[in-house]
Amino acid sequence: MGCCHRDDMTNCLLLSLVYLITMTPESIPSKSSKIGFSMDDFAKALDQHDYTFEKGQIVSGMVLQHTSDGAYVDIGGKSTGFVPLREAALDSTSDLVEVLPLNEECKFLIISDQNAEGQVKLSVRQLQLQQAWDDVAELVETGQTVQMLVTRTNKGGVIGKVEGLRGFIPRSHLLEKEDLESLVGQSLTANFLEVNQENNKLVLSQRRAIMAVQMNKITVGTLIAGKVARIQPYGIFVDLNGLTGLLHITQISGSRVDSLNTLFKFGQEIQVVVLNIDEYKSRISLSTKILENYPGEILDNFDEVMKKAPERVKQALEKIQQK
Numbered sequence: 001m002g003c004c005h006r007d008d009m010t011n012c013l014l015l016s017l018v019y020l021i022t023m024t025p026e027s028i029p030s031k032s033s034k035i036g037f038s039m040d041d042f043a044k045a046l047d048q049h050d051y052t053f054e055k056g057q058i059v060s061g062m063v064l065q066h067t068s069d070g071a072y073v074d075i076g077g078k079s080t081g082f083v084p085l086r087e088a089a090l091d092s093t094s095d096l097v098e099v100l101p102l103n104e105e106c107k108f109l110i111i112s113d114q115n116a117e118g119q120v121k122l123s124v125r126q127l128q129l130q131q132a133w134d135d136v137a138e139l140v141e142t143g144q145t146v147q148m149l150v151t152r153t154n155k156g157g158v159i160g161k162v163e164g165l166r167g168f169i170p171r172s173h174l175l176e177k178e179d180l181e182s183l184v185g186q187s188l189t190a191n192f193l194e195v196n197q198e199n200n201k202l203v204l205s206q207r208r209a210i211m212a213v214q215m216n217k218i219t220v221g222t223l224i225a226g227k228v229a230r231i232q233p234y235g236i237f238v239d240l241n242g243l244t245g246l247l248h249i250t251q252i253s254g255s256r257v258d259s260l261n262t263l264f265k266f267g268q269e270i271q272v273v274v275l276n277i278d279e280y281k282s283r284i285s286l287s288t289k290i291l292e293n294y295p296g297e298i299l300d301n302f303d304e305v306m307k308k309a310p311e312r313v314k315q316a317l318e319k320i321q322q323k
Contacts (some may be wrong), residue, residue: 010294016196042178053077053120057110058127062154063100071100073108079109090132090164099124121228132164134195137165140192145209147187153180160188165202173205175242189213211282214243218284220274221317231260238272238286245284247272252288254295263302271309290316 052073053059062257070088072080086092090097100106112121124300140148148167150160157170158180169190171177172189196247218224218240226238226245235248247270249257257263266272291305291312292298299304305312 006082019276020047031204035246053110055110055113055120059108059110059122060105060107061122062105062275063102066096066102068101071096073106073122073255075108075120075122077120081110081122082121083108083122083124087121087125087255090125090128102271107218121189124134128164133256136165136192136195136202140195143191145191145212146204148190148204150183150185152184156185162190162202162204162253166200167204169204169206173207175206175210182215195323208282212279214241215277215279215282215284218243218274218277221313222229222274223271223313223316224274225269225271228264231264231266233260236260236264236270238270245272245274245286247286247288251253251286251290254289254292255299271306273313287316 007252019096033146059075059081061073061081062073065072068085070085071083073083083100087093088096106124107127108122109127109194110120111123111126114120122167146162148160148162148169150158152159156173157168157174159166159168161167167190169188171180173186173190173193174180174183176183185254187229188206188210190206191203191209193208194201194203194204196202226240228236229239230237233249235246236252238245238247249260252260252263270288270290271291272286274284274288275287277292280286280309288298288305291309293312
C-alpha cells in the first residue's frame with residue numbers, strides 16, 4: 001500500500017475504509033497473493049460512493065488545523081471543509097483557538113457549494129446567529145427582560161449587544177437621555193419593542209422594562225405619592241417615581257371640576273390611590289375622589305384631604321371593594 005503525506009492522512013484512512021467496505025469475498029486475496037493497492041485504486045474506490053454536500057446542510061466535523069485565515073475541518077468528505085475566520089463565531093473578536101479547539105467535534109453549516117476538489121466552506125457563526133434569534137423570539141413570547149451591553153452611541157440613542165445580536169435603544173426609551181456617553185460599557189435592563197430577523201433589527205426599551213418592574217410593586221388600593229407631570233383638559237398625568245398614572249378629571253372629586261389649572265400646577269406633590277392597573281397597556285388609573293369624605297371636599301380643602309390621605313386609605317379600599 002502506498003504511503004500518505006501528513007496532510008493526506010485523513011483521506012488515506014477514509015480511502016482504506018472504503019476499500020475494505022467495497023471488497024467482495026471473491027476479491028479478497030489469498031495469503032499467497034501479493035497485495036497491490038495504489039492511490040489511484042483508492043481514488044477509484046472513493047468515486048464509487050457519493051460524498052456530495054449541499055449548501056444549507058448541517059454537518060458534524062472535527063477541527064484538524066488552524067491557519068491565519070480560518071480552520072480546516074474533517075467532515076467525512078473527499079476534502080476537508082474550511083471555516084473562514086469571520087465564520088468561526090458570532091463574536092468577531094473571539095480567538096479561533098478557543099472557539100474551535102483542535103480535535104474537537106462541532107456542528108457546522110455548509111455555506112458554499114463544493115469546489116472542484118470537493119471542498120466546502122463552513123460556518124459556526126450562522127448557526128449561532130439563528131440560535132440567537134430563536135432565543136430572542138422565546139424571550140419576546142414569555143415577556144422577559146434582557147441585558148444589553150452598551151458599546152457605542154449615536155444621535156438617536158445607544159447601540160449594544162443583546163443575546164449576541166446588535167440592539168438599539170432610542171434616546172426616548174432611556175432613563176438617562178442627556179449624557180449618552182456615560183452609558184457606554186454599562187449593562188442596561190430592557191425589553192423588546194421591535195424584533196425583525198429579516199431586517200436584522202432589534203429595538204429595545206429601558207424605560208418600559210423599568211416600568212414593568214415597578215408596576216409589579218404596586219397594587220390596586222395602594223396610596224402612592226407623586227408629582228404632577230402634565231395637565232390636560234381630561235385629567236392629570238402623575239409621575240409615580242418613574243411610572244406615569246392618569247388622574248382622570250372624573251376621578252378628582254365627587255363634584256364637577258371646572259378648572260384643573262386652578263387646582264393643580266406642574267411639579268405639585270400629590271397623593272393618589274391606585275384605582276386600576278392595565279399591565280398589557282402599561283396604564284395606571286388613579287383617584288383622589290375616593291379619599292373624599294363628601295363630594296367636593298378636595299375642591300374645598302385640598303391640603304386637608306392630602307394630609308389625611310394615609311388615614312383614609314382603609315376607607316378608600318372599602319369603597320373599591322364595594323364596586
